[in-house]
Amino acid sequence: MTTAEISDELAISLYRSMSTARQFEKRAYDLFMQNLVKGTTHLGIGQEAVATGVSAAMADDDYAFVTYRGHNHLVARGTPLAPLMAELLGRDNGLMHGKGGSMHLIDAERGVLGSYAIIGAQLVIANGAAWSAQYRGTGQVTVCFFGDGATNIGAFHEALNFAVIWNLPVVFVCENNLYMEYTKTDTITAVEHPAADRASGYNLPRIVVDGNDVDEVYLTAKKAVDLARTGGGPSLIEAVTYRHGGHSRADPAKYRDPAEVEEWLKKDPIPAYRARLTARGIDPALFDKIDAEIAAEVDAATEVAKAGEWPKPERLYTNVWADGGAEWRN
Numbered sequence: 001m002t003t004a005e006i007s008d009e010l011a012i013s014l015y016r017s018m019s020t021a022r023q024f025e026k027r028a029y030d031l032f033m034q035n036l037v038k039g040t041t042h043l044g045i046g047q048e049a050v051a052t053g054v055s056a057a058m059a060d061d062d063y064a065f066v067t068y069r070g071h072n073h074l075v076a077r078g079t080p081l082a083p084l085m086a087e088l089l090g091r092d093n094g095l096m097h098g099k100g101g102s103m104h105l106i107d108a109e110r111g112v113l114g115s116y117a118i119i120g121a122q123l124v125i126a127n128g129a130a131w132s133a134q135y136r137g138t139g140q141v142t143v144c145f146f147g148d149g150a151t152n153i154g155a156f157h158e159a160l161n162f163a164v165i166w167n168l169p170v171v172f173v174c175e176n177n178l179y180m181e182y183t184k185t186d187t188i189t190a191v192e193h194p195a196a197d198r199a200s201g202y203n204l205p206r207i208v209v210d211g212n213d214v215d216e217v218y219l220t221a222k223k224a225v226d227l228a229r230t231g232g233g234p235s236l237i238e239a240v241t242y243r244h245g246g247h248s249r250a251d252p253a254k255y256r257d258p259a260e261v262e263e264w265l266k267k268d269p270i271p272a273y274r275a276r277l278t279a280r281g282i283d284p285a286l287f288d289k290i291d292a293e294i295a296a297e298v299d300a301a302t303e304v305a306k307a308g309e310w311p312k313p314e315r316l317y318t319n320v321w322a323d324g325g326a327e328w329r330n
Contacts, residue, residue, distance in 0.1 A: 003215045006215055006218070008277075008280075008282060010056070010218075011215075012277070012282070013056070014052055014053065014215075014218065014273070015270075015273055015274065015277065016290050017048075017052040017055070017075065018048040018049060018214060018269060018270050018273065019270060019290060019291055020075050020081075020294050020297070020298075021052065021072040021075040021076065022048055022270055023291075023295060024071060024084070024298055024301075025044065025071055026045070028041060028043065028071065028085070028088055028102075029043060029045075029245075029249070031085075031089065036089055036306070037088045037089060037102065038088075038089065038101060039090075040102065040249060041103075041248065041249050042067075042068050042102070042248045043071070043243070044070075044072040044243065045243065045245055046212075046241065046242050046244035046245075046264070046268065046269070047177060047241045047242070048072050048214075048269055048270065049211060049212050049214035049241070049269035049273075050072075050175050050217055050239045050241055051066075051072035051075070051076040051145070052072070052214055052217075052218075053215070053216070053218035053220075054145070054171075054218070054237075055073065056076075056218050056221075057221035057222040057225045058077075058111075058143060058225060059141070059229075060111070061138075061140055062111055062140050062143065062225070063111045063112075063113055063126070063129045063130075063133070063141070064077060064112045064142075065122040065123075065125060065126040065129070065142070065143070065145065066105075066114075066115045066116070066145045067116060067145060067146060067150075067175075068102070068103035068115055068116065068117045069243075070105050070115035070145075071102070071105075073112065074107055074112055074115075077112055079095070079112070081298060081300075081301035082300070082301040082305060085301045085304070085305035086304065086305035086308045087100055087101065087105060088101065088102050089306065089308065090310070091305060091306075091308030091309065091310065091311070092308055092310060092311040093305070093308035094308065095107060096319075097311050097315055098310070098311040098315070099311070099315060099319070103115060104117065119147075119150050119153055120154075120155035120156055122145075122146065123146060123158075123159035123172065124155050124159045124162075126142050126143075126144035126170055126172075127142075127159050127166075127168055129170075130163070130168040130170035130234075133169055134168060140169070141169045141225050142168075142169065142171070143171045143173060143221075143225070144173065145173045145175060147174070147176070147177065148175070148176040148177065148180060148195070149180035149185070150174075151174060151194035152180075152194070157198075157201075157202075159172070160172065160199075160201075160202040160204070160236065161202055163233075163234040164203055164234060167231070167233040168228075168233065168234055169233075169234075170228060171221065171225055171228055171236075172234065172235070173221070174195035174196075174237065174239065175211065176193070176211070176239065176240050177243045178242060179247070179256075182255055193208055193238050193240075194238070196236065199236045202236075204234065207224075207235065207236065207238065208238045208240065209237060209238070209240070210240060211239030211240045211241030212242070212267045212269040212272065213269070213272075214269060214273055215273075215276075217239055221237065223235075224237060241269075242264040242267070244268075
């Protein structure tokens with residue numbers, strides 16, 4: 001399949017997913033500035049094409065592991081906006097009843113088995129989910145998203161090594177936004193592409209895609225997912241993209257060259273995709289209609305979230321694995 005072979009129906013769905021993620025995160029930012037989002041939050045504005053393109057290539061029962069910058073991924077997997085927004089606000093009607101917040105999101109119903117604040121932690125856990133599917137013979141594929149910063153963590157290398165040795169049905173997706181928190185990746189990494197240029201060390205092909213081109217991301221991910229599902233083993237994809245804002249809401253990102261930011265803003269994946277589809281003959285009025293529908297959905301989700309009650313203290317004792325005692329040692 002090529003870009004030209006992507007159906008209008010799929011293309012419109014990809015646009016809707018990216019636009020939903022963008023509008024959701026803009027609202028999350030607004031609520032954070034109103035001190036309604038509790039704790040910190042890490043936005044993926046500018047990176048929507050990666051989560052959208054990869055998720056579109058996955059089956060409904062596949063597994064996904066994401067980072068603390070994971071709102072886009074849950075939106076792309078179909079998580080309802082109201083409980084997602086409520087979780088950011090720490091309310092009882094949130095996905096985890098307010099216990100997870102922005103950085104610790106789970107939607108097991110849609111295969112999202114957690115967003116992880118510890119850099120690289122999800123890579124080895126993703127191998128476990130992939131091994132489980134392989135052992136049970138379910139045909140499920142695990143997709144593990146991580147940032148460029150994780151490529152200098154030991155877990156990255158351990159996970160790739162064992163995924164290849166065990167021929168696991170897992171696809172690793174590096175969202176390379178060029179910065180490890182506040183440090184430019186190329187200043188502390190020995191290779192130009194921190195994930196793809198290390199793939200050969202684990203007998204994997206070098207795969208680099210334009211992370212702002214949702215069609216390219218989708219087509220590349222589909223090949224990798226199909227390969228994993230049919231017993232072909234793991235893949236490692238590096239998607240080069242850019243976050244429009246700072247690392248988190250506490251970061252003004254003044255360490256970035258304004259000219260660099262301006263250049264990347266011109267590569268914004270959403271208006272670029274809209275222009276591509278318009279040139280293809282799709283009526284631009286359709287995109288206006290979609291954006292308006294999404295705006296209404298985000299507004300409704302916001303009101304539901306804000307109306308949610310605060311969790312009662314009893315919530316602290318739910319979904320825990322130990323009572324704090326030492327009996328587990330026995």
